[in-house]
Amino acid sequence: MDELAVRNFTRAIEIEDICFQLMEQIINGSAVLKINTDDSWNSIDDSDELLIDSNDSKKSLTSINFKRKTSRINFALIITTLQRAHKMLLSGSNEKINIRSFYYELKPYFDDLRVEKVNNAIENTRKLLNCNRWDIGFTATSKGLIAGDITLKFFDKLIVYKSSQGDLIPQEVNELSSIETSAKYIVVVEKDTIFQKLLGNKERLLEREKCIMITGKGEPDLPTRILVKHLSEIEKIPTFILVDNNPHGFEIMCTYRFGSKNHKQWAAPSAKWLGIHPSEMPRLRIKMTNLTENDKSKLSSLLIRSDIQLSRELRKELKKMKKIGKADVESVMKLGTNYFSTAYIPLKIKIKEFY
Numbered sequence: 001m002d003e004l005a006v007r008n009f010t011r012a013i014e015i016e017d018i019c020f021q022l023m024e025q026i027i028n029g030s031a032v033l034k035i036n037t038d039d040s041w042n043s044i045d046d047s048d049e050l051l052i053d054s055n056d057s058k059k060s061l062t063s064i065n066f067k068r069k070t071s072r073i074n075f076a077l078i079i080t081t082l083q084r085a086h087k088m089l090l091s092g093s094n095e096k097i098n099i100r101s102f103y104y105e106l107k108p109y110f111d112d113l114r115v116e117k118v119n120n121a122i123e124n125t126r127k128l129l130n131c132n133r134w135d136i137g138f139t140a141t142s143k144g145l146i147a148g149d150i151t152l153k154f155f156d157k158l159i160v161y162k163s164s165q166g167d168l169i170p171q172e173v174n175e176l177s178s179i180e181t182s183a184k185y186i187v188v189v190e191k192d193t194i195f196q197k198l199l200g201n202k203e204r205l206l207e208r209e210k211c212i213m214i215t216g217k218g219e220p221d222l223p224t225r226i227l228v229k230h231l232s233e234i235e236k237i238p239t240f241i242l243v244d245n246n247p248h249g250f251e252i253m254c255t256y257r258f259g260s261k262n263h264k265q266w267a268a269p270s271a272k273w274l275g276i277h278p279s280e281m282p283r284l285r286i287k288m289t290n291l292t293e294n295d296k297s298k299l300s301s302l303l304i305r306s307d308i309q310l311s312r313e314l315r316k317e318l319k320k321m322k323k324i325g326k327a328d329v330e331s332v333m334k335l336g337t338n339y340f341s342t343a344y345i346p347l348k349i350k351i352k353e354f355y
Helices: 003-027 069-089 099-109 115-128 171-175 192-199 222-234 247-258 278-284 293-303 312-324 329-333 339-350
Strands: 032-036 061-065 145-147 150-153 158-161 178-181 185-189 211-215 239-242 272-275
Touching: 003 069, 032 115, 061 069, 069 099, 069 115, 099 115, 145 192, 171 222, 185 192, 185 222, 192 211, 192 329, 211 222, 222 239, 222 247, 239 247, 239 339, 247 293, 247 312, 272 339, 278 312, 293 312, 329 339
Parallel strands: 185 211, 185 239, 239 272
Antiparallel strands: 032 061, 145 211, 150 158, 150 178
């Protein structure tokens, strides 16, 4: 039995133990599920099913009591989720199910069922087992994209990327065993629009440079960040982050590099901020836009972050942004037909103009 099968079997036994305990409690007249809500794994955004951070750590423990009429549906959903997870863990084929598909499986058996309730049941189940969702077979809709010559090796499969258009990053990326790539560096792009332009006929970055491109399509989900960390910190491939010159773009760069409040373990501290930098805007003669009140508020909160306080260069760039305003990557792209792939990215890496 391989390592993954042993891990799955152990979790399946744990589910059986939980269910036997609950059966005994029900026979004795009561059954209570006690769930730790103060942990550092992921939650779900109900609108798009993307794995993102959970900032709700106000409570350390919550109870779901079968005796309470209002709790019985939630209780039943958790038991059903445990049963589905148990089946997948023992399938022998590393079976997975998309969360929305699971919702449609349950819909005929629960009146007025909402995706939110299914999400909560899965969240509570993985907390009971002290693991993340994909460890027990539940996956979300993929978000992040990757492009370039790279092979991801898992315990039970290989995923080979050759496309120059971008492919979805797998949800089970935390189970990576190793990778194969000839890339000399990684470019992590904030926005999908820029990602597609760099891959397009004008820039053709992958044809001109031996690199891999990744985008989280804005705020990155956990699989995207886990992959960036693996490439940067474990494979030691130089990693460069390209974001808009505004507080939101800067914050996204920080998410990749320093991690988020509840997910410091997925930080990639070796990754470098390639641009676009406030300090280079005057030299490039880019027309700036004034910061909004929301921009100013976010910038002020960024300046007092402990990780930013430790970097003189990052503080200096933020203060420059506060003074001159903001600009997006598109405004710099207008400087030439293939300016980013032939000049901006390779030259800045060559002369080490990054932080």
